[in-house]
Amino acid sequence: MSLAVTLSRAQEGVAAPQVMVEVHLSGGLPGTHIVGLPEAAVREARDRVRVAIQSAAFEYPNRRVTVNLAPAELPKDGGRFDLAIALGILAAGNQVPREKLDDCEFLGELALSGQLRPVSGVLPALLRARARGRRVVVPRANADEAALIPEVDVRVADTLSDVCGWLRGSQELLQPAATLTLTSDNDVGPDLIDVRGQLQARRALEITAVGGHHLLLMGPPGTGKTMLAERLPGILPPMSESEALETCAVLSVAGQNVDLTHWRRRPFRAPHHTASAVALVGGGSQPRPGEISLAHNGVLFLDELPEFSRHVLEVLREPLESGSILISRAARQLRFPAQFQFVGAMNPCPCGYAGDTRQRCRCTPDQVQRYRSRISGPLLDRIDLCVEVPAVPLSELSTQRSAYAEDSATVRKRVMRARQHALARAGRPNAEISNRELERDCALGPAERKWFDAALERLGLSARAYHRTLRVARTIADLDNGAAALDRQHLAEALQYRRLSLLSD
Ligand SMILES: Nc1ncnc2c1ncn2[C@@H]1O[C@H](COP(=O)(O)OP(=O)(O)OP(=O)(O)O)[C@@H](O)[C@H]1O
Numbered sequence: 001m002s003l004a005v006t007l008s009r010a011q012e013g014v015a016a017p018q019v020m021v022e023v024h025l026s027g028g029l030p031g032t033h034i035v036g037l038p039e040a041a042v043r044e045a046r047d048r049v050r051v052a053i054q055s056a057a058f059e060y061p062n063r064r065v066t067v068n069l070a071p072a073e074l075p076k077d078g079g080r081f082d083l084a085i086a087l088g089i090l091a092a093g094n095q096v097p098r099e100k101l102d103d104c105e106f107l108g109e110l111a112l113s114g115q116l117r118p119v120s121g122v123l124p125a126l127l128r129a130r131a132r133g134r135r136v137v138v139p140r141a142n143a144d145e146a147a148l149i150p151e152v153d154v155r156v157a158d159t160l161s162d163v164c165g166w167l168r169g170s171q172e173l174l175q176p177a178a179t180l181t182l183t184s185d186n187d188v189g190p191d192l193i194d195v196r197g198q199l200q201a202r203r204a205l206e207i208t209a210v211g212g213h214h215l216l217l218m219g220p221p222g223t224g225k226t227m228l229a230e231r232l233p234g235i236l237p238p239m240s241e242s243e244a245l246e247t248c249a250v251l252s253v254a255g256q257n258v259d260l261t262h263w264r265r266r267p268f269r270a271p272h273h274t275a276s277a278v279a280l281v282g283g284g285s286q287p288r289p290g291e292i293s294l295a296h297n298g299v300l301f302l303d304e305l306p307e308f309s310r311h312v313l314e315v316l317r318e319p320l321e322s323g324s325i326l327i328s329r330a331a332r333q334l335r336f337p338a339q340f341q342f343v344g345a346m347n348p349c350p351c352g353y354a355g356d357t358r359q360r361c362r363c364t365p366d367q368v369q370r371y372r373s374r375i376s377g378p379l380l381d382r383i384d385l386c387v388e389v390p391a392v393p394l395s396e397l398s399t400q401r402s403a404y405a406e407d408s409a410t411v412r413k414r415v416m417r418a419r420q421h422a423l424a425r426a427g428r429p430n431a432e433i434s435n436r437e438l439e440r441d442c443a444l445g446p447a448e449r450k451w452f453d454a455a456l457e458r459l460g461l462s463a464r465a466y467h468r469t470l471r472v473a474r475t476i477a478d479l480d481n482g483a484a485a486l487d488r489q490h491l492a493e494a495l496q497y498r499r500l501s502l503l504s505d
């Protein structure tokens with residue numbers, strides 16, 4: 001029979017749907033046709049595969065070759081199907097045996113020499129292959145990603161002829177990918193011990209870490225805003241294995257390297273303010289994840305927030321609430337995960353010194369107003385905690401070490417203990433629970449409710465702000481030994497972090 005089928009996987013967002021490569025050889029005019037919605041790079045596989053097969057000292061069939069990539073409606077891009085197509089052609093011509101093809105998936109682009117080149121999105125493909133119990137052959141340059149999933153039998157290949165030799169029974173030609181002993185990562189990066197003073201900001205950072213809330217730091221230049229933000233990942237609990245795999249899958253799809261030694265550490269992405277909307281949220285003709293998806297399960301830090309273009313900030317509104325981003329492309333829509341924690345930093349005015357005791361502010365009220373209005377009300381409404389980061393007195397900076405300064409490891413322990421309460425209740429940090437779960441888990445006595453309602457009324461807060469403030473209060477109670485009922489102190493502290501947002505209206 002001159003029909004052969006090999007298996008591969010496409011890339012669609014962070015999913016890796018299966019693609020069956022059917023190859024049929026028939027009489028008629030010699031020539032090769034690839035059908036099944038291939039994009040330009042896949043159509044070019046025809047030439048790459050022909051030369052690679054000849055370089056590997058096999059014979060390219062002198063017949064009519066039809067290659068069908070199924071399912072047909074799935075758009076297919078890149079050179080990732082080259083290996084599967086080449087093996088299909090060789091199997092259809094009986095140059096390699098077909099027995100092993102049924103339970104094996106192949107990924108890899110071919111060079112004209114027959115060498116295998118790396119492809120993006122290997123990790124998502126391996127996750128799907130694991131669910132199917134199949135083995136996978138990947139190019140050597142992708143072997144790192146295989147180390148993360150030891151349950152899959154992944155074989156690492158250098159060339160097309162090695163893969164063919166292996167299919168013919170020379171087991172030693174394709175080595176299994178090395179596996180990694182997965183350790184939890186205790187290296188926290190920059191340490192909070194370096195930050196002097198800023199007790200209120202440290203407290204807000206800790207609350208943010210426990211609940212996964214969004215945070216805005218505002219203050220004059222050189223007071224430690226950037227320092228504090230960079231230290232957030234160090235006090236966050238490490239990612240669970242499944243979270244880490246999700247985050248690595250985004251990196252893999254973006255074609256970026258996974259840092260194997262710190263793969264459980266939460267990502268910290270700090271795009272520059274000149275970044276375009278596409279770089280930030282993702283997109284493009286072959287949709288790629290943006291910074292917000294690369295920050296999935298970690299922190300997205302926008303330093304000098306008002307310098308970002310208004311449009312860029314507005315596109316953040318949807319993912320800030322939904323934890324994912326929908327990218328529309330010609331006829332299809334792709335959803336990328338984007339469950340990140342937002343941290344912004346800004347000066348209070350263009351010159352930076354409004355409200356500072358050290359220097360006089362030179363801005364007119366109009367300039368200040370214009371500067372702050374670059375951050376729209378709807379965006380501010382989504383930010384749970386706003387804190388001021390004032391100048392630190394010189395006396396405090398020059399002391400060797402403040403008496404109350406804690407290191408990141410100590411704070412992280414407290415954060416993990418407090419987050420445990422939320423995980424026990426709802427299985428998720430407080431920022432991610434639904435409104436219904438929130439109502440269930442935030443017991444307010446009649447006196448507290450009345451007080452809270454009155455305070456909200458006075459501050460003129462939106463319904464969204466109501467729920468968001470309640471979530472922060474829930475987190476504050478979790479830090480207070482997981483108190484089941486919220487008291488007035490919890491609520492008052494949560495409300496206090498809302499105040500700044502009013503400045504900008
Ligand atoms: N609270 C602090 N404790 C210790 N060092 C500090 C503190 N604040 C500032 N510094 C020192 O000043 C430097 C600049 O701090 P950082 O970059 O965090 O300021 P910033 O608030 O982000 O300023 P800008 O508004 O200009 O971005 C730090 O590298 C550190 O050396």
Ligand SMILES: [Mg+2]
Pocket residue numbers: 225226227303304345
């Ligand atoms: Mg800064």
